[in-house]
Amino acid sequence: MIGDVDISDEIDAYDAITILRASIMLENFDALQNILADVNDDGVIDAIDAFEVLRFSVGLETTSNAGQPIEIDLNNI
Numbered sequence: 889m890i891g892d893v894d895i896s897d898e899i900d901a902y903d904a905i906t907i908l909r910a911s912i913m914l915e916n917f918d919a920l921q922n923i924l925a926d927v928n929d930d931g932v933i934d935a936i937d938a939f940e941v942l943r944f945s946v947g948l949e950t951t952s953n954a955g956q957p958i959e960i961d962l963n964n965i
């Protein structure tokens with residue numbers, strides 16, 4: 889699902905931290921993770937995405953796509 893960058897089937901603070909690390913180049917995401925991390929779908933992975941994932945992980949309202957299922961055509965990655 890969107891926001892679950894470590895593909896653990898749940899969105900938690902670890903996903904948010906991982907996205908934050910990626911936003912400052914401390915993590916190298918693959919093509920799938922790049923899609924999963926950009927929860928507000930603005931084409932950039934940054935602290936806003938990490939914040940939205942963190943909000944979702946604690947059950948707060950989010951305007952992002954965090955938690956939404958993703959359907960990916962594996963031939964397109």
Ligand SMILES: [Ca+2]
Pocket residue numbers: 891892893894895896897898899900903
């Ligand atoms: Ca996860």
Ligand SMILES: [Ca+2]
Pocket residue numbers: 925926927928929930931932933934936937
């Ligand atoms: Ca974004």
